[in-house]
Amino acid sequence: METRSQWGTRAGFILAAVGSAVGLGNIWRFPAVAYENGGGAFLIPYLFALLTAGIPILIMEFTIGHKYKGSAPLSFRRMNKKAEGIGWWAVLVAFVISTYYSVIIAWAMSYSVFSFNLNWGEDTEAFLFGDYLQTSAAGEVGSFVPGVLIPLILVWVVVLGILFKGIKKGIEIANRIFIPALVVIFLIIVIRAITLPGAIDGLQAFFTPDFGSILNPDVWVAAYGQIFFSLSIAFAIMITYSSYLPKKSDITNNAFITGFGNSSFEILAGIGVFGVLGYMAGQLGVPVSEVVSDGVGLAFVVFPQIINEFPVLNELFGFLFFASLVLAGLTSLMSITETYVAGLMDKFKISRGKAVAFGGGLAALISLLFATQGGLNFLDVADYFINQFGVALIGLVEVILIAWVLRQLQDLKGHANEISDIKLGAWWTISLSIITPIVLGYMMYGLLVQNIFKQFETDSGNYGNYADSFILWSGWAVAIGALVIGIILATTKWKKSSVEEESLKKEAQ
Template sequence: MDNRPQWGTRAGFVLAAIGSAVGLGNIWRFPAVAYENGGGAFFLPYLFALLTAGIPLLILEFTIGQKYRGSAPLSYARLSKKYEWLGWWQVAISFVIATYYAVIIAWAMSFAVFSFNLKWGDDPTSFLVGDYLQLAAPGEFGGIVPGVFIPLVIVWIITLGILFKGVKKGIEIANKIFIPALVILFLIIVIRSITLDGAVAGLEAFFKPDWSQIASGKVWVAAYGQIFFSLSIAFAIMVTYSSYLPKKTDLTNNAFITGFANSSVELLAGIGVFAALGFMASQAGVPVSEVVKGGVGLAFMVFPQIINEMPALNGLFGSIFFICLVLAGLSSLISIVETFVAGVEDKFKISRTKAVLYGGGLSALISLVYATRGGLNFLDAADYFINQFGVALAGLVEVIIVVWVLRELNNLQNHANSMSDIRLGGWWKICLGFITPIVLGYMMIQNIYINIKENYEGYPTSFLLYSGWGVAVLAIILGFVFMAIKWNKGTELEVPKDKGVSQ
């Protein structure tokens, strides 16, 4: 008997999937990656990567979750008991990401307030590192920073409060509010940005194609990396979310909608960010190339500088920008935490309230590490290693196990085709059987070589061994530890019988 909760509507699921995919990386990672890898020419490998890796992997994970109707560990256990550890590994990756992702949202929440009186002053970089984060040396914790701790508590209250409400009344309703609000607010930012002096120069820098870079393998790897990291693939989210789908639902169509919606937001972010960077460059009298940054630097150092120089309503513009970061972050954080809430709920057959309290509560407590004076250094190392040697490696292992070891692609294809308008054919098998594992394998070998050759960002080896490499390895170990724990007797390891639930 399948008593699993379900989405109230198809739109609810799609918005939740989009909410998970659309996160901080769309706003601060994509524009810089595109610019550094051929500008307008980057869109060709980017689109190719979306169609040959992004959407095929989304379809795969949607199908696994919907067919086997469980959290990632339960779905993989139902696929084959030997590979339950893969689900727990992906859940452990999500757990690590949740602990530091919440802190970045807390920063954005603080900066939304700071925007009203431009509290960061004339030197936003010094303000972020010194006044706000009070940054200590790598490896040092220092004390808790109150300015980070207070908004962090608010972030966790919102996130866990929504998760306590469940799938239909919590996650679905939250995303129906967050995603439309995010799109409307970001459109305001884009419209304001493109009306600034110098915006045209910024957009020209963003869109102008450098076709000479297309032949570079680095550009294609960057395109696949961006698609892979931005779609919430391989850290249990999409398997978990799709397990709440009705027995009859269009899986393939949902994957295409999610994939293209995510890419549309990335393109919109690129326009808004580069129009603003063009304005900043014109104000400083320098080329756009000198002001381009990605990641934390773009959001918390460059954008405050842009806000300072705006001719009017700069405080309002700043608060809207950081509220967008908060909304994008919250919709993703909710999905990330849901993966381990669902895993604990399935494995131990405890109530959802207890699962949220234990899983979410533990991640909230550990996130305090990143609210200390040394938090930025710990965050930087954990984020890099859990993505490069967690998410990317888990994706590679997932594809190899499902496609080549278990040879489940035909069964999954038949299942998806039985309920989808867009039928899967040879392209799907070729993408998952050959293109995706080859590209991910190449990325992994390259990453290992680079990180053995030189330390990430020049951090001390001793620091990276426990805050970077150690975190990535611990996630794998936890996968096997949780697999060794026996399932509660109430958990069926067979796929639940169809109750005739329809969409």
């Protein structure tokens, strides 16, 4: 039996876990979500969500990976043979996300180069959608866009090259370089942002609390949603990463460090983003509320506009900002890709090289779709449906399965407490068995109402007002396909004798 790879140090694991959690969403999603849901007051439900869902699920997944010593499919199988399917479902969701996430990193890589000469010009929106992405109508593929294709190839060469090297010599070393570099670069950005004229207005808009919003249940749902999507939980990553931990590992402490490290970066990102937005609002003579944006619009339209207006060192600030997106994206993409590399290695007993070549190569090949003129529309719909009906739904199923169906919480708590300094008590059990299922259930109900039932109303359109057929094949088919393929993989036989599998299971217990 092969010895499973391990992290070289505890710091290496924590940097990798934080690197997975800290991604593009920390920079371009959290600031706008916080602003739109009560400003400074949003930090109250946000912290509550972190302590009752984020960190508890992190502890649960760290414990599963550490106890059962396998990828998500193998860990769930060792827990209960009938649970293997949820592991593959999570892996397939990660696979889909990697195919388009890599393309967004490629955009950021291109914009890092554009920053040197401010190539995006004055009309940054027209440049993004016209000159750069050359977008076509929804449903049309069109030809490859060289400005996206070339950096996309480079992204995959870097990520797959790191994964070929393995855990200790590849992922750990890369995160030891990328994460400190990301923090230093972003600190420079934040310091520059808060020293700009008008920055204080942006920070006041970001932090001024609207305590009345706390009474709105949608604000609490937004807080749980942000924590959930930000921490890389419920799509196989943290189970996979923790499976490489040595026998003596402080599970609970690691989860707290990862959770608070991720949230600290989000707040830092909010300070930087709103400092810059305050400056832009002052330059335009409009309220901060009129320049607030998120997602692709914030990163590739609003920020280039702001960089154009910078009093000095426009090019340097632009390069640093987009370089931070590249670094945050690469650390997350490595972790996402490792989930299906590990799954293939465990299931089919193939070498890491073959698993990286097949799994990573297939993802890279599919990602070429998003490097075409129609790629942005495919990306938009696939991202919405795989996140809402993949990641969020898996989280709900995973928690209910472990807490109520398999009743594994006490067993997992015992394992974590045996090796951790911080002992788990009623807080952890109540959070996972009651609070998290209720909140995630409410979220899923709202999403189903919004995306299915309201479609029967004559005045309600599809997500993004896309055509029914495009939503069906680019959205629903992707989300459902991940589940179906996951079930199929769960039914295939493992490339090991049943005796060896049983011995591994007993060893894990």
